[in-house]
Amino acid sequence: MKTDIQGxxxxIIFVNTFYSKVQNDDLIxxxxxxxxxxxxxxxxxxxxxxxxALFGVPGFKGNPFAKHAPLPIEGKHFERWLLLFNDTIDSHFEGEMATETKKRAGLMAAMFLTKLENMKGGPDKVIV
Known part of the structure; x- marks a missing residue:
């Protein structure tokens, strides 16, 4: 029986599993x-x-968008990212927080894609 994401x-389980899939994916x-x-x-x-993001625990510092902006990514890459992410969550968890985690990932992907489409980043441009 699957449980919800609790802490x-x-x-760690979903991040490790997800990024293992990312590393081995033929597209991303x-x-x-x-x-x-x-x-x-x-x-x-x-x-x-x-x-x-999920539990309000302090400690994260960074600008994820700035790290992704120079990469050659577009809509199809975000679709694959979300497919792998949602599959990872669904394979291990179920419940309110699992649903919320997938929702937040979808919102982040949509925001990143919208920002990327509205600006032309590249490896020689730093976007902060």
Whole structure:
């Protein structure tokens, strides 16, 4: 029986599982693998991000959009990201917080895509 996302230990499970899928995905894997050589610091940051986003626990510092803006990503990449993310959540969890987590991921993806479509970032441009 699946349980709901209840705290950091559950966040670690879904972050690790999700990013393992990302690394091995034929569409988005090469993009992220080209800029992340050591995944553990990224995973550590994502634990903090999701703990802050879902449970209000302080500790995350960063600007996720600025990190993603220079990447060659577009709508199809966000669709795949969400597919992998939602599949990960659905495979391990069910309940109100699981639903909320997928909702927040969808909102972030939509916001990132909208911002990217309205500005022309590139590897030689820093967007803060």
């Amino acid at each position: 950091l230990s559950d966040i 894997g090469p993009i992220f693998n080209s800029v992340i050589s050591d995944w553990q610091p990224h995973l550590d940051k994502m634990y903090l991000f999701w703990n802050a």
